[in-house]
Amino acid sequence: MVGNIPSRLIKNNFYKGLFFSATVFISLILVVLLVRIFSQGAGYLSWDFLQNFASRRPEQAGIKAALVGTLWMMAVVVPASSLLGVGTAIYLEEYAKKTKLNHWIQMNISNLAGVPSIVFGLLGLTIFVRMMYLGNSVLAAGFTMSLLILPVIIVASQEAIRAVPKELKEASYGLGATKWQTILRVVLPAALPGILTGSILSFSRAIGETAPLVVIGIPTFVAFLPASVMDSFTALPMQIYNWTSRPQEEFHFLAAAGIIVLLVILILMNSVAVWIRNRYQQRY
Template sequence: MNDKVNYSHIKGRVMKNAVVKWIFIMATSVALIFLALLIGRVLSQGVGYLSIDFLKNYPAPYIEEAGLFAGIMGSLAMISITAPVSMILGVCTALYLEEYARDNKFTRFIRVNVQNLAGVPSIVFGLLGLTFFVYLFEMGYTLIAGALTMSLLVLPIIVVAAQEAIRSVPSEIREASIGMGATKWQTIWRIVLPAAIPGILTGSILAFSRAIGETAPLIIVGAATAIYSIPDSLFSKYTVMPMQIYSWTARPQEEWQYVAAAGIIVLLIILLCMNAIAVWIRNKFQKRF
């Protein structure tokens, strides 16, 4: 009798597992179908407008002369500031919370709020950047103000990802290092960080991909929709690719939608290149450790 009950129980669990598996497969298939349709539409509209001139021209009032060069250089300049600032602050914060801070109410309060900040709408960070960087610190509507605003946007994501990566390092490794005479900082620098780098970089890739594709915060802190120069200092005026694409989609002529699609293709290519470089760095560190 018991064997029969156990068999029916196991059979029920297997059926539930199969149902849930097919639900996940269907959900993934729906997402992939819509993604394929979106990419197909963008490619069909934008490929014909891609050219060398499109990549090296500045914005222009005429479709055949419009280009994305200012947006490309502005996005690269912005992310070159955002990436080191947010990485340094994020990893240091995660190291403090996981390795040095005591487990008390205040520390738990900080951790909960960092996790909540990762889900705050990006427009809120734009208002924060406008208040502090543009007005309070009088940076104006410049590249450094936009880059620091985007650093605030991605900082909680990097902190959470770095915490999870550091927490995943087995405690036995730390204990073995300290037992052999290493200091706490030597253990963190030579053991914990190399083991956590793959996870930290994975979270950072997602964060930087979000930063380079955001528009709302940069509208608040004054990124231009069209500019005819590239930033040559931290206090230069600037634009970014999403801003230029946004300005093209707002125009009434249908041809501008195709130009915007070409800009989206360039943005996707740059994101893929960034991800490929980050994955290569992650794998290199993973092999070394």
């Protein structure tokens, strides 16, 4: 006791004040960054900025190649990571036995979720670029980014599947459904909000990552659009990285405009995740 106040209450108030101060400090930093980015880049946002290719002249530079290249890359990332991630989660939760080997695999998947992204870039460089001879193509970048976000999708999908009430499964089995029919018609629909939320947040991370693309050799200056998944390309993070590394101040303003476009894409994706989650939570 400190006077008439319990020491536990003092500690709780201290930690609450510390967390509140940290939250306010981080929020202020975020506000300053957003104000700086929008003040520098808002004036450079235009239809020409979205339609023009990259250029050595700031007044003619745009993000068309980077924007289309990002869409191409995500067209590889989304199906590859979703199928492998959700399929792995279903196997680990519904089919795999509780052995030491499976426990070791599960532990490593959880650990991989915290590995720095540049490590996955080195893995993609070794496997996809050099061993499979994919070069700096859309396919190599998409597979590398899929490796990056797979652990997060697997863990999020496992948690969503694990949260499905056992009563729903038992009711399905009681009606004569097989294990696969139960998974397909009961477990997956009930776990879909959590799976989609984790997956879309993972896709947002893949869109904003730069280090793996740098490692596998994705070019920073491209003045053409890819015609297939085997073509070379560039992405929004690489274009922003290129502009920020230039000495001319106008390119820094262009980088700020590119960051605004990237933020809009991420906000839209996260909004879709929230909408899907709320809709299916009301249904199930």
